[in-house]
Structures are given as structure tokens and as C-alpha cells.
Amino acid sequence: MREYYITKNDSGQRLNKFLEKAVPLLPGGMMHKYLRLKRIKVNGKRTEAAYRLCEGDNVQLYLNDEYFEAPREEEAFRRIQTPQLRIVYEDENILLADKAPGMVVHADEHGDANTLIAHIQAYLYQSGAWDPDDAASFAPALCNRIDRNTGGIVIAAKTAEALRILNDKIKDRELEKRYLCIVHGRPRPPEGLIENYLRRDEKRKQVTLHKTRVPGAKTARTRYRTLAAQGKLSLVECELLTGRTHQIRAHMASIGCPLLGDGKYGTNELNRPYGETGQALYAYKLTFRFEQDAGALSYLNGRTFTVRDVPFVQKYFPAFRL
Incomplete structure (x- = not known):
């Protein structure tokens, strides 16, 4: 017999969700059978799968024992001796990290373990804010992600409650995200709304835009405004009204202004004179705009967090101030 005492980080979730993480090799059908047979109990009593665990x-x-996962190799975060993090904001519930361009947020198909989440977990573990042995199913997790070559603010939840709340708020679009980008040419008009349908091609890892809805396409809406112009480049702020893959990159290219350094939606001919090999795109501003109750995170409502030292702005528009 094994038993788990539910901590704050494991509380609030359904029993079946907890079991999926605590006993990963237990099939769903067997889980429900063992609940009926009282081989899985909560506080010594038969319990339904939908029961929400309490601290x-x-x-x-x-x-x-066959249902319990064998000991795994040491987690990636344990191999990081000195976490590399630029923390924009942190409290007991969340951490906002300024991800550097070139870093992946999660391990990709190449198995890169030098990820943002690994550095965040290493930092929280070494600072004593998180003990992986103290929670049976929860580990600090990212609530949003951005591309490898895009920099900017990524949200990490330090508690299971914060993760659930933020996932709901992101789904309901109660977070306002603004990006800075450098584009080739001059957007016409200088500010506006781009709205169409975006379809993702998984094989090519690229998206296509369509004026009318086609199978597999989703609505994509981006509001943009030109902040400065110099030479053949423009500095543009974009607000994501929907959060689709490569949305800003595809949308700006669609109006004849591909992002500087973007070889997927732009051209090498345009990028070559500048020597840039990654898109000039940065998630520089995040505002929490909760329309419904946010529970333990209500104190964040209306707060804005900004990264002001965006590298490509300093390089190409040194006189511009955010």
C-alpha cells in the first residue's frame, strides 16, 4: 500500500487527474475498477473519480508495484547548477521570465534539456520555493510558450491553483499580450487590424493564411501600429487578439512587411544585409485584464509588466524609448 498526503499544490484537482500523474502506468479502466473495489481510497473511504482533493x-x-513508474533519470532541472533567468516579476504564485531568443521553452524533438522550464524549476528548487518530493503530482509549469527565436515574457505557475486559474484566463483571453517587432518596409496603413483565417501545416511547420474559412483554419486577428521608422526598417507594436502559431510573422508578411531575420515568412535577400538569422520579435508587455473572478490571483488584475531593454530595439532604434 502506498499513500499520499495532499499538499496545497496537489489540492483542488480531481482525484482521477491526480492519479494519472501519481500512478502513470495505471490504465483508466483499471483506475475506475479499483475505485469501485475500494482499492483506491481517500481518507479511508470509497471515493468517486470526480472528487476534488483537499489539502x-x-x-x-x-x-x-507494477503500476508505479520506475525511478527515472535525474530530472533536467537537477543538472543545472546555475540557473540562467531574467526575472521580470515573482511572487508566491507566479514567476514572469524574460526568455532569451534562442532558448526553447520545453524540450523539443531534438531532446534539448537546456530549456526555460528546466531553469525555472532549478531556480525554484535551489531557492527552496519548490520541493519536488513535497508534491506527488505538481511541478512548476509554463502557462504560455513562445518560439525558440522569439524573446519575451513567459508565465510560470508556481502552484497548481495558479496554473489552473491562468490556463482558464488564457483560454478566455483575459490576458493582453503585446509584441515588438522590426519589419522590412513601411506598413500601410501605419496602424490597423489584420483579420483572416490561419491554417497550420504540421509537416512543413508553417502556416498559411486564407481570406475565407477553409478546413482546419482558425480565425486570426492582429492589431498593429508603427512606432518608428528608419532606413528600410520599421519598429511595430502588435497586439495578439488571437493566439495562433506564427500569427504575427505570417500577418506582417501578408501586408508586405515581413519580420527582420525571418527566413520562413520573409526572404534571405531582405535579411542578408543585416546578418540576422532569427526573427526580430519580442513579447515585451503583458497585462492581466480579468473579466471574471480570478480567485487567488485577483490581485494581479489590471497590472502590466514590461521588458524595456529589448536587444533589437537598442540595436536598430537606439533613440527610441518605450
């Missing part, structure tokens, strides 16, 4: 609950598992 202090005792989950008792009368299961064979």
Missing part, C-alpha cells in the same frame, strides 16, 4: 486528504492506494 490534508490522505490518498491510499492498494495497488501492485
Whole structure:
């Protein structure tokens, strides 16, 4: 028999969700069978799969050892001796990190373990803010992601409650995200709204835009405004009204102003004189605009967080001030 005492970070979730993480090799059908047979109990009693765990609950598992995951290799965060993080904001619930261009947020198909989430977990572990042995199913997690070559603010939840709230708020579009980018040419008009349908091609890892809805396409809306212009380049602020893959990159290219350094939606001919090989795009501003109750995160409502030292702005528009 194994038992877990539910901490704050594991509380609030359904019992079946907890079991999927705590006993990853237990099939769903067997889980429900063992709940009926009272081989899985909470506080010594038969419990439904939909029961929401509370802090202090005792989950008792009368299961064979074969259902428990064998000890894994040391997690990636344990191999990081000195976390490399630029922290924009941190409190007991969340951490806002300024991701550097070139870093991946999660391990990709290449198995890169030098990820943003690994550095965040290493930082929280080494600072004592998170003990992986203290929570059976929760680990600090990212609430949003940005491309490898895009820099900017990424949200990490330090508690399970914060993760659930922020996932809901992002789904309901109650977070306002603004990006800075440098584009080739001059957007016409200088500010406006780009709205069409975007379809993702998984094989090519690229998106296509369509004026009318086609199978597999989703609405994509970007509001932009030109902040400065110099030479053949323009500094543009974009607000994501929807959050689709490569949305800003594809939208700006669609109006004849591809991002500087973007070889996927722009051209090498345009980028070659500048020597840039990654898109000049930065998630520089985040505002929490909660329309519904945000529970433990209500104190964040109306707050804005900004990265002011964006590298490509300093390089190409040194006189511009955010």
C-alpha cells in the first residue's frame, strides 16, 4: 500500500487527474475498477473519480508495484547548477521570465534539456520555493510558450491553483499580450487590424493564411501600429487578439512587411544585409485584464509588466524609448 498526503499544490484537482500523474502506468479502466473495489481510497473511504482533493486528504492506494513508474533519470532541472533567468516579476504564485531568443521553452524533438522550464524549476528548487518530493503530482509549469527565436515574457505557475486559474484566463483571453517587432518596409496603413483565417501545416511547420474559412483554419486577428521608422526598417507594436502559431510573422508578411531575420515568412535577400538569422520579435508587455473572478490571483488584475531593454530595439532604434 502506498499513500499520499495532499499538499496545497496537489489540492483542488480531481482525484482521477491526480492519479494519472501519481500512478502513470495505471490504465483508466483499471483506475475506475479499483475505485469501485475500494482499492483506491481517500481518507479511508470509497471515493468517486470526480472528487476534488483537499489539502490534508490522505490518498491510499492498494495497488501492485507494477503500476508505479520506475525511478527515472535525474530530472533536467537537477543538472543545472546555475540557473540562467531574467526575472521580470515573482511572487508566491507566479514567476514572469524574460526568455532569451534562442532558448526553447520545453524540450523539443531534438531532446534539448537546456530549456526555460528546466531553469525555472532549478531556480525554484535551489531557492527552496519548490520541493519536488513535497508534491506527488505538481511541478512548476509554463502557462504560455513562445518560439525558440522569439524573446519575451513567459508565465510560470508556481502552484497548481495558479496554473489552473491562468490556463482558464488564457483560454478566455483575459490576458493582453503585446509584441515588438522590426519589419522590412513601411506598413500601410501605419496602424490597423489584420483579420483572416490561419491554417497550420504540421509537416512543413508553417502556416498559411486564407481570406475565407477553409478546413482546419482558425480565425486570426492582429492589431498593429508603427512606432518608428528608419532606413528600410520599421519598429511595430502588435497586439495578439488571437493566439495562433506564427500569427504575427505570417500577418506582417501578408501586408508586405515581413519580420527582420525571418527566413520562413520573409526572404534571405531582405535579411542578408543585416546578418540576422532569427526573427526580430519580442513579447515585451503583458497585462492581466480579468473579466471574471480570478480567485487567488485577483490581485494581479489590471497590472502590466514590461521588458524595456529589448536587444533589437537598442540595436536598430537606439533613440527610441518605450
